[in-house]
Amino acid sequence: MAAAVAAAPPSVTSATGVDTGRPRKPVLAGAAVVGAVLIAVPLLLAGGGNDDGRDPSRTVAAEDADTVLRQESAPAALDDYVAEKPSASPSKAKPTKSAAPVAAAPPPAPAAPQPSSSPTKTAKPKPKPKPKPKQTPQPNWSTETVSAVSVLEVNQAWTTNRIRMVMQTDGNLVVYNEKGKPIWASMTFGQNHRAIFQGDGNLVIHNAADRPIWASKSHGHDGAQLVLRADAKVVIVHNGRVVWST
Structure with missing residues (x-):
């Protein structure tokens, strides 16, 4: 655009002060139109190149990135383009829940003694x-049977x-127990x-007169x-x- 403007012929000033080389008004108007066209074309071309919606600033940044292939970069080997079998998408393993640490239960506190309603006796x-006392064993007491006719004289006994x-010598018929104590008497x-x-x-x-005095x-x-x-x-x-007993 600067070259086009420089192409206009320079004006020549005569000795009389009259610019003999000054273009006419129509020429200036045409030059202005041509200049505008020259300015607009590069802008249109630049706009057409950015029709893919990309930001020109991003393009420049992409050129500076390492991912853009440059001539000075090393040529790719054949193995770099070998097709690989698609691997199965890794299954999303559920994270295993770690067992919560079990807190050791504190030892039970000793039960407080409950106050009794009544004082303890x-x-x-x-x-x-x-x-x-040890019972003395009973002796084996014996019995005695007297048949008729039997007589007891003085100082005799059954x-x-x-x-x-x-x-007895006093004329009394007496029964004594094992302790020598009289338990019955005829009182004769x-x-x-x-x-x-x-x-x-x-x-x-x-x-003594052989008369009965007791019976x-x-x-x-x-019998x-x-x-x-x-x-x-x-x-x-x-x-x-039993017909009679002491």
């Missing part, structure tokens, strides 16, 4: 049970290992008395027996029935 020690029935006092167990089942005491009143039971039992009783038994 100290338990009294139970008294030791008193040892039971006896077992527990009791004895004795005619006198001299030279005797006791007779008769055949009719009657026990009679006679005095068991168990007569009429012929009866007088028994000194283990329970310290003296009985007269007839056919298994």
Whole structure:
């Protein structure tokens, strides 16, 4: 564009001060149109080159980038253009959730003693049970059976290992237990008395004159027996029935 403007012929000034080489107005108008056209054409060409929508500043930047092939760059080898099989798209592996760290449970706190509604009573020690006295073994008491007719004179007795029935010198018929204690007596006092167990089942005491002064009143039971039992009783038994007892 500058060359076109420089092409205009220079003006020549005469000695009289009249510019003999000054172009006319129509010539100037035509030159202006030509100049405008010359200015517009490069602009149109530059605009047409950018019709692909790219930014010219980006083009310049791309030329400076390493990705643009230049003549001075090394020629590509044949192996660089070998087609490769498309590899399967890597599956998106789900990220494994890391196990949350388990916090160790704190040891349980000791339970606080609950206040009791009533004051605690100290338990009294139970008294030791008193040892039971050992029972003395019961002796094997024996019995004695007297059949009729039997007579007890003074100082004579019917006896077992527990009791004895004795005619005393004072005329009294007495029964003593194993401890020597009198447990029964006829209360007949006198001299030279005797006791007779008769055949009719009657026990009679006679005095020195041979007269009856006491009787068991168990007569009429012929064949009866007088028994000194283990329970310290003296009985007269007839056919298994007791008809008299001390």
